[in-house]
Amino acid sequence: MAIRRNAVIGGTAAVIGLGALAAFAVPTLNGLREGRHVEESAYATGAKAKADRTSMPAWLPDSATTVNYRMSTTGYDRLLAATVPDGRLPEGCTPGEPRGAVNLTAAWFPGDTRAKATARCGSYDAALVGDRLYAWQDHAVELAALRAG
Known part of the structure; x- marks a missing residue:
């Protein structure tokens, strides 16, 4: 027993x-x-966003409005949405195919954004839909660029 x-x-x-x-x-x-391991912020203008976050891309116009930003705190994945003046791509953006995947999600970032991408803004891929710019950065793509120098 x-x-x-x-x-x-x-x-x-x-x-x-x-x-x-x-x-x-x-x-x-x-x-x-x-x-x-994700942080999210919203700003009235691009200038306020850049003043608050050093990780905010320099190409974001100061005059952009309704800025939404989501970032991984453990890598380089980023989402950005902003209303841009005159519905034009900001300076620093050029036509191009997307290089990376959209690895984060947010209610304000449409799921079909990658299929609409036609530009690159710095290290971000981007889609301009009307006057709303949607951009994202892929950790793997950014890491490879940093390693390449």
């Missing part, structure tokens, strides 16, 4: 231990999936 009782106690302790481990591990994994 003592052996059976010890086996039951040992098995119960193992289940409790695994349960405790899951209680700590699952929230951490969910946090990674749910964006705990």
Whole structure:
């Protein structure tokens, strides 16, 4: 009987231990999936956005309005949306095919943006839809560019 009782106690302790481990591990994994390593900001103008965040691209016009920005804090993935003056691409943007993937999501960033991209703005790929500019930066593309020099 003592052996059976010890086996039951040992098995119960193992289940409790695994349960405790899951209680700590699952929230951490969910946090990674749910964006705990992501920051998001909104600004009235491009000038305010650039004054607040050093990671904001220099090509964003100061006169841009309704600026939304989302960034990974563990890499170079970025999303940016802004209303641009006259519905024109900012200086520093050139025609081109997208180089990278859209790795972040945001309610204000349309899911079909990559298919509409026709420009590159610095290290960002971009799509101009009316007067709204949607741009993103892919961690892998940016990292390769930094390594290349």
